[in-house]
Amino acid sequence: MSHALAVEAAGLRKSHGGVLALAGVDLRVPAGSRCAVLGPNGAGKTTTVRILATLTRPDAGQARVAGCDIVRDQHRLRRLISLTGQFTGLDAQQTGAENLHMVARLSGLARGQARRRTAELLEQFGLAEAARRRVGTYSGGMRRRLDLAATLITEPSVIFLDEPTTGLDLPSRLTLWQAITELGGSGVTTVLTTQYLEEADRLADQIVVIDAGRVVAEGTPAELKQQVAGQRLELILTSRCAFDDVARAAAWAGVLEADPGRLLVSVATDGNAAHVRQLLDALDPRRVAVERFSVRGATLDDVFLALTGHLPEQAGEAGSRTQHDRSDQKEVTGV
Amino acid sequence: MSDTVIAIPAARSGARPSPALASMPVMIARCVRLSRRNLDALITALVLPILLMLLFVYLFGGAIATGTSYVQYVVPGVVLLCAGFGAANTAVSVCQDMTGGVIDRFRSLDVPGQAFLAGHVIASVVRNAASTLLVFGVALLIGFRPHASALAWAAAAGILLLFVLAISSLAAVAGLLATSAEAASGFVFAVMFLPYPSSTFVPIQTMPTWLQGFARDQPVTPVVETLRGLLLGTPVGASPWHAVAWCGGILAGAAAISGVLFRRRTA
Numbered sequence: 285m286s287h288a289l290a291v292e293a294a295g296l297r298k299s300h301g302g303v304l305a306l307a308g309v310d311l312r313v314p315a316g317s318r319c320a321v322l323g324p325n326g327a328g329k330t331t332t333v334r335i336l337a338t339l340t341r342p343d344a345g346q347a348r349v350a351g352c353d354i355v356r357d358q359h360r361l362r363r364l365i366s367l368t369g370q371f372t373g374l375d376a377q378q379t380g381a382e383n384l385h386m387v388a389r390l391s392g393l394a395r396g397q398a399r400r401r402t403a404e405l406l407e408q409f410g411l412a413e414a415a416r417r418r419v420g421t422y423s424g425g426m427r428r429r430l431d432l433a434a435t436l437i438t439e440p441s442v443i444f445l446d447e448p449t450t451g452l453d454l455p456s457r458l459t460l461w462q463a464i465t466e467l468g469g470s471g472v473t474t475v476l477t478t479q480y481l482e483e484a485d486r487l488a489d490q491i492v493v494i495d496a497g498r499v500v501a502e503g504t505p506a507e508l509k510q511q512v513a514g515q516r517l518e519l520i521l522t523s524r525c526a527f528d529d530v531a532r533a534a535a536w537a538g539v540l541e542a543d544p545g546r547l548l549v550s551v552a553t554d555g556n557a558a559h560v561r562q563l564l565d566a567l568d569p570r571r572v573a574v575e576r577f578s579v580r581g582a583t584l585d586d587v588f589l590a591l592t593g594h595l596p597e598q599a600g601e602a603g604s605r606t607q608h609d610r611s612d613q614k615e616v617t618g619v
Numbered sequence: 620m621s622d623t624v625i626a627i628p629a630a631r632s633g634a635r636p637s638p639a640l641a642s643m644p645v646m647i648a649r650c651v652r653l654s655r656r657n658l659d660a661l662i663t664a665l666v667l668p669i670l671l672m673l674l675f676v677y678l679f680g681g682a683i684a685t686g687t688s689y690v691q692y693v694v695p696g697v698v699l700l701c702a703g704f705g706a707a708n709t710a711v712s713v714c715q716d717m718t719g720g721v722i723d724r725f726r727s728l729d730v731p732g733q734a735f736l737a738g739h740v741i742a743s744v745v746r747n748a749a750s751t752l753l754v755f756g757v758a759l760l761i762g763f764r765p766h767a768s769a770l771a772w773a774a775a776a777g778i779l780l781l782f783v784l785a786i787s788s789l790a791a792v793a794g795l796l797a798t799s800a801e802a803a804s805g806f807v808f809a810v811m812f813l814p815y816p817s818s819t820f821v822p823i824q825t826m827p828t829w830l831q832g833f834a835r836d837q838p839v840t841p842v843v844e845t846l847r848g849l850l851l852g853t854p855v856g857a858s859p860w861h862a863v864a865w866c867g868g869i870l871a872g873a874a875a876i877s878g879v880l881f882r883r884r885t886a
Contacts (some may be wrong), residue, residue: 339726339885362729373724375649377656389645390728418656434724 290315290442290473291336293347298331298340305331307497308345313490315441318464318474320488322481324592328497329477330370330446336475337367337444350441350473366440368431370447376420380411380430383419384437391438405433409463425456432463443467445476449483461487481585495592509582515555516540516586517563518578521547526573533567541589547575555579642730646738650712654746660708665750668701669757675820676761685822687851694758695846696819699839700811701754702779705747706786707810709739713794714803717884732881736791736874743787744780751779766852775849778862782842785866786810788873795880819843838865 291313298306306328313319321329334340336349338358347354352361374383381402388398406412409429419427428448435443448464449457464487467474478484484491485505493501493508501508521527527547531539534551541550551567553559560579568574654661675697680689713736716722725735755763767775793806814820816830817839823831834840841861848855 337727339723359729362727365727367723367727369720369723371720371723373720375653375721377653378649382652386645386649387724387728390642390725390730392641 288315289313289348290317291319291347291349291475293332293336293345295345296332296335296342296347297344298328298335298342300331305497306335306342309494309497309499311336311347311492311499313473313475315473316471317490318467318476318488319490319492320484321475321477321492321494322479322484322588323477323494324479327494329479329494331497332494333367333444333446333475333477337365338362339367363438364440365442365444366435366438367444368428368435368446368448370450372419372427372431374419374427374431374434377418379416379418380406380422380426381415383430384434387434388437393438401437405436409433410459423456425452425459428452428456428460429463432460436467439470440472442473442475445474447477447479450479457483481583481588485583493588493591500591501587508587511587511590515553515579515581516550517553517560518548518550518580519567519574520576521549521573522575523547530567530573537563537566540586553579642728642734643737646730646734647741650738650742651745653712654742657712660711661746664701664705664708664746665753668697668704668750668754671700672697672754672758673761679820683821688762690758690762691764691851692847693820694755694763695850696814696843697758698751698754698779699782699819699843699846700814701750702747702783703786703810703814703839704807705750706743706783707790707807708746709743709787709790710793710797710803710806711800712742713739713791714797714800717795718799722885726885732878732885736788736877736881739791739794740784740787743790744783747779747783765850767850768852771849771852774859775846778842778845778849778859778866781863781866781870785838785869785873788870788877791877792873792880795877795884813837814839814843817843838862838869841865 289312291311293309293311296306296309296311297304309328309332311319311321311332321332323329331340335342336347336354338354338361341355349361350364352358352364354361375386378386384402384405385398388401389395393401403412403415406415409432411426411430411433414422414426419430422430432445432448435445445464449460452460461483464474464476476487478487489504491502491505491508492499501511503511519530521530524544524547527542527544527549530549531542534542534549537551539549540552541548543549549567551563553563560577564574564577672694675693676690680693683689683692685692716725716735716739790806790810794803797803797806816826816834817823817837818834819839823834823840826834841858842865844858845855845862847853848858
């Protein structure tokens with residue numbers, strides 16, 4: 285093994301009260317990398333992370349995290365990892381500083397050390413001003429940031445983040461993304477779960493797509509996008525009748541997506557102008573059916589759709605949400 | 620990429636002597652702080668027993684013949700009721716922690732079950748010490764006149780402490796079993812009810828015979844008889860031994876069961 289693996293799991297299975305949550309999950313995460321476990325609600329993301337973080341025992345399968353067996357070396361492992369769950373692991377009735385200080389003391393830091401580390405992290409996460417306020421008065425984004433700060437108190441070697449930005453507004457998500465991106469510098473391994481394709485694309489150097497308790501694909505964001513056609517020609521058609529004609533005609537070229545609701549047909553291309561022209565002529569010889577066309581690279585949405593047959597949990601607004609995210613990223617890079 | 624996966628970061632090495640001992644004071648401080656800030660529960664825990672005492676002394680007291688003035692008879696019982704109520708609320712706070720996100724944080728920090736439960740039980744003792752003092756203060760104002768030596772006061776405090784420890788530990792078991800805070804508060808009502816079929820408010824001889832057996836052999840009666848005897852300077856007979864046996868038994872049993880339950884809930 286040339287690269288040390290921070291997480292190595294094989295055949296993890298788990299049922300909750302007769303319902304199968306994991307049907308044999310394998311996972312290999314190189315040390316120092318950021319891995320996103322991507323999937324819709326109920327796919328088994330949380331169960332996977334909880335098993336790896338020693339909070340749930342698998343029914344079958346093995347896993348080693350940071351060199352420790354998750355069942356046999358449970359207590360040693362807990363000192364090496366840190367988990368931020370989906371629900372805030374903090375006391376609403378304590379202040380931000382009190383919460384962090386408590387976590388620091390429970391991790392074994394002496395009083396003075398704990399105080400220094402608390403102040404440091406509050407500063408780092410932009411919470412110094414709110415340090416003396418009760419967490420109950422914090423916004424959702426502030427709570428997640430404090431939660432993340434609590435996760436980092438003892439400089440763990442593997443960090444698990446379960447849906448770190450679910451339910452947050454966009455500015456909070458962006459702040460949190462930045463914080464997560466900055467974690468990478470210290471050589472720490474991050475395993476995060478998300479149902480946002482954009483988030484996985486942006487934060488992770490390795491993505492594991494799971495659906496219905498199984499890994500359905502894995503690779504870098506670029507590799508996953510290549511698994512589906514690299515480029516696609518999208519046609520918006522003038523009418524339902526035109527849609528039917530074009531969809532039929534496109535069958536030989538390989539239809540990637542056909543959506544009668546949006547009158548959209550999407551076919552694979554290499555993006556070359558000659559090929560696009562040829563496709564347009566072949567699909568719409570009378571030049572009346574196509575209203576608009578665009579050529580674009582595959583997104584993770586396309587990957588997800590191709591792999592699982594459905595879009596991740598964003599029912600109906602999948603497209604619009606992803607677009608939001610994109611425009612927002614631009615804003616941020618501009619800032 | 621280096622092979623540093625299993626190197627223990629500096630901040631964590633060297634620290635951590637015995638996890639249970641090291642984390643216990645932190646967990647106790649947390650629970651005491653949370654109790655102090657949970658204003659609703661705190662006010663209920665303080666006001667309710669005082670209202671009950673006034674209710675019994677001024678409304679029912681005239682109709683209840685106990686051989687002494689009723690305020691003398693009932694105050695030790697109200698102190699006990701108040702302690703029982705405060706201690707039983709431990710069920711709610713344990714359950715809230717178990718069903719919230721914070722328990723995952725504690726588990727991933729490897730906080731042992733004993734430390735977690737001790738935090739709640741000790742905080743309950745602190746809460747009850749404060750409310751008991753308040754109840755005694757009001758009792759003195761409305762005419763309660765104890766006749767107790769320093770030793771008797773100490774013994775009374777001791778038996779009350781043991782009672783609060785026992786009920787709090789039992790409440791922790793209820794909190795671990797309950798799946799919601801609402802369910803856990805059911806335990807509080809059960810404990811609130813227990814003093815009524817006992818010698819807390821009325822002498823047992825006045826009850827129907829079929830109830831007398833239960834009233835005499837349930838844990839509240841020997842505790843309240845002991846308290847009454849110690850505070851009023853009357854003979855206590857074998858009550859203290861029964862009280863200690865009951866409370867000690869409940870405490871030991873609850874401690875063992877809660878340890879098992881905590882491990883099972885968090886396995």
